[in-house]
Structure formats: structure tokens, C-alpha cells
Amino acid sequence: MRAVVTRVLSASVTIDGNVYSEIDKGYLILLGIAPEDTEKEAEYLASKICKTRVFEDENGKMNLSLEQVGGEILVVSQFTLYADLKSRRPGFTGAAKPDIAVPLYELFCQKCREEGFEVKTGVFGADMKVASVNDGPVTLIFDTAK
Secondary structure, three states, X not given: OEEEEEEEEEXXXXXXXXXXXXXXXXXXXXXXOOOOOOHHHHHHHHHHHHHOEEEEOOOOOEEEEOOOOOOEEEEEEOHHHHOEOOOOOOEOOOOOOHHHHHHHHHHHHHHHHHOOOOEEEOOXXXXXXXXXXXXXXXXXXXXXXX
């Protein structure tokens, strides 16, 4: 499972010209799921991301967690995180098919909620327009295979 996590001042998902979800300060998480991923990876990754300290304290050091700053989470499914880029046209056989990916995506979101966070989402498989105001910018890549 892979996640690209960006610290944001705000982020939103628009579908068919209408804002579907939006958050203020927090994390925009682009989440990719591989065919071999299980509930174990979803639970681990949710816990790891929710507890990572990347918000600045009073001394300007990245020392505060999402909880400490009252942040929110916006999770967007992103199968392209498993793109095969060996040729000019990306291949996506490294991404899990919806029958595997959807339940793990939903479990990941649920585990973030269980950590105590407001979690907004996109719509799995929809054509989404994602906007964000990055803070820092701070962007981290999490990969359960590494």
C-alpha cells in the first residue's frame, strides 16, 4: 500500500463541477493499493500516518501530530501510484482491482476515523478534480513494502 501525504491548509474534491468533500488544515492522502495488500497493511498505514508529527511547534520544528493541531483528513483513491513506467504509456497492472481495493480503501478510512479524525473522501473510480493549498510544502511518501 502506498500513500502520498501532503500537509495542507485546505483541500477539496470536485466531481461533475460540484464540491464533494473539503477539509481545512490537515492531510490530503492519495492512497494506492496493490493486489497483495491486506487488512494488516491498511491498519498499519492508517496508524502510522495519523501519528506522524509533521506540523510545526512554537519553535518551528516539525514536532506536532495531526491530533495536536486539530487537523482533518481527505483520502483520495489513486491507483496510478502503482503505475509501471517502463514504457511511454503507463501500465496499471500493479494496482489492485476494485474487488480488493475498495474494501481496503474503506478500511483505511475507518481506521483513521477510529484514531479520532474527521475523514472526508473522494468517490472510488470517479473522475475527480483534487485541489489543495499545500503547507510548507510538506509531502511524504509512505510504502508498506519498504
